[in-house]
Amino acid sequence: MSNIIYSLKSVKKTYKSGSGITHALDGVSFDIQKGEVIVILGPSGSGKSTMLNILSGIDVPTSGKVKYLDKEIGKYNDKELTSYRKENLGFIFQSYNLIPNLTIYENVELGAYLSEAPLNIDELLKIVGLEDMKNKFPYQLSGGQMQRVAIARAVAKNPKVLFCDEPTGALDEKMGKQTLKLIQDINKKYGTTVIIVTHNPSIANLGNMVIKMNSGKVTDIHRNDEIMNAEDIRWA
Numbered sequence: 637m638s639n640i641i642y643s644l645k646s647v648k649k650t651y652k653s654g655s656g657i658t659h660a661l662d663g664v665s666f667d668i669q670k671g672e673v674i675v676i677l678g679p680s681g682s683g684k685s686t687m688l689n690i691l692s693g694i695d696v697p698t699s700g701k702v703k704y705l706d707k708e709i710g711k712y713n714d715k716e717l718t719s720y721r722k723e724n725l726g727f728i729f730q731s732y733n734l735i736p737n738l739t740i741y742e743n744v745e746l747g748a749y750l751s752e753a754p755l756n757i758d759e760l761l762k763i764v765g766l767e768d769m770k771n772k773f774p775y776q777l778s779g780g781q782m783q784r785v786a787i788a789r790a791v792a793k794n795p796k797v798l799f800c801d802e803p804t805g806a807l808d809e810k811m812g813k814q815t816l817k818l819i820q821d822i823n824k825k826y827g828t829t830v831i832i833v834t835h836n837p838s839i840a841n842l843g844n845m846v847i848k849m850n851s852g853k854v855t856d857i858h859r860n861d862e863i864m865n866a867e868d869i870r871w872a
């Protein structure tokens with residue numbers, strides 16, 4: 637049995653705008669192992685979000701192969717992409733996007749909606765340290781707490797893969813580390829494959845594998861022998 641969850645071969649994504657062409661992804665190839673934490677690093681405009689969009693089926697490549705398990709998702713139509721996302725993926729963004737008129741419990745419960753095997757919401761709220769806040773509304777929470785609600789909501793359906801685009805971008809060091817710790821805990825407890833996109837090079841210490849990007853190309857891939865705890869990283 638292969639342990640590979642994603643396999644990319646010569647993936648390109650090209651955008652045409654007016655007279656110009658942008659190679660947002662310019663021939664990238666790598667595999668991702670199931671249950672690992674992957675950190676994608678690179679400067680602004682290097683293609684990180686494009687990569688995340690292609691892996692998560694928000695967009696399809698211009699050419700090349702993108703496989704999820706044994707399925708070629710790079711060739712999926714919109715309907716197939718929607719069910720791929722619904723059945724397998726969770727998302728955490730820099731903005732929390734909580735529903736203001738729903739309680740914390742209800743916001744998290746929303747993430748479990750339509751899932752065949754959702755996690756227990758009370759247990760999940762305990763894991764993210766918000767069991768005492770479950771009847772409060774989002775405006776009553778700090779930024780770090782709101783991000784924890786967003787994480788709980790993203791994992792409530794027990795996704796196979798958790799995608800995080802700049803998950804600590806709006807947070808200070810303390811809240812950022814707490815958020816990363818939680819993502820680490822979820823990876824360990826549920827075996828969720830985690831893909832984190834970030835500008836912050838310190839976060840590379842949390843990945844089993846680190847992919848560096850520049851101008852749409854992968855410039856370096858390495859594996860970490862030792863993975864640091866989120867509390868112990870130096871914040872850049």
Ligand SMILES: Nc1ncnc2c1ncn2[C@@H]1O[C@H](COP(=O)(O)OP(=O)(O)OP(=O)(O)O)[C@@H](O)[C@H]1O
Pocket residue numbers: 651652653658659660678679680681682683684685686687835
């Ligand atoms: N929908 C689009 N149409 C045209 N060009 C795009 C589109 N999306 C991205 N690009 C271009 O592709 C390149 C890569 O963009 P991408 O958003 O993947 O970068 P990024 O690494 O995520 O940057 P940031 O760190 O600022 O979020 C950029 O030059 C960007 O302008």
Ligand SMILES: [Mg+2]
Pocket residue numbers: 684685686
């Ligand atoms: Mg981006």
